[in-house]
Amino acid sequence: MQVFVQEQGVPEELELDEFDSSADHALAYIQNQCVGTARLILRSDGRAQIGRMAVLREFRQKGVGRQLLRALILLGKSRGIVEFELHAQVSAISFYEKLGFIPHGEVYDEAGIPHRNMILLSKIND
Numbered sequence: 179m180q181v182f183v184q185e186q187g188v189p190e191e192l193e194l195d196e197f198d199s200s201a202d203h204a205l206a207y208i209q210n211q212c213v214g215t216a217r218l219i220l221r222s223d224g225r226a227q228i229g230r231m232a233v234l235r236e237f238r239q240k241g242v243g244r245q246l247l248r249a250l251i252l253l254g255k256s257r258g259i260v261e262f263e264l265h266a267q268v269s270a271i272s273f274y275e276k277l278g279f280i281p282h283g284e285v286y287d288e289a290g291i292p293h294r295n296m297i298l299l300s301k302i303n304d
């Protein structure tokens with residue numbers, strides 16, 4: 179909420195959705211303060227979608243986002259997922275590329291912010 183709704187101006191009704199209750203949520207804490215979060219949605223087609231990746235502004239560029247993303251990829255792989263998808267904000271594409279995600283398709287608008295789809299194909303033993 180603090181990052182997407184307050185910082186980026188995403189409408190609150192778009193931020194909360196029907197997947198929140200069934201998704202796995204990764205939370206990052208520093209000294210009892212939650213500083214970052216991301217979620218993993220397992221889909222019926224055997225793929226998984228990562229989303230709501232957010233780190234509080236003052237805690238960015240310290241490796242928190244990378245740890246959250248890695249944790250969700252490991253969790254998904256432990257459940258047999260080999261293909262992860264996400265809708266990346268264009269400004270975050272380089273962040274995801276560092277963890278192996280590859281952009282594909284056109285840039286499109288989502289919640290008023292330019293996005294591009296990205297995919298990570300991962301072997302179970304990677």
Ligand SMILES: CC(C)(COP(=O)(O)OP(=O)(O)OC[C@H]1O[C@@H](n2cnc3c(N)ncnc32)[C@H](O)[C@@H]1OP(=O)(O)O)[C@@H](O)C(=O)NCCC(=O)NCCS
Nearest residue numbers: 231232233238239240241242243244266267269270272273
């Ligand atoms: C994108 C975001 C989650 C990254 O989290 P973070 O904790 O700052 O990322 P990390 O510190 O783990 O960065 C890992 C690497 O990616 C790089 N990186 C981080 N954000 C980046 C960005 N926006 N563009 C390019 N590179 C980025 C870091 O420099 C670091 O590189 P290194 O391994 O060479 O040192 C965070 O900036 C954020 O919450 N942004 C606002 C919300 C948002 O845009 N979320 C993404 C929605 S798709």
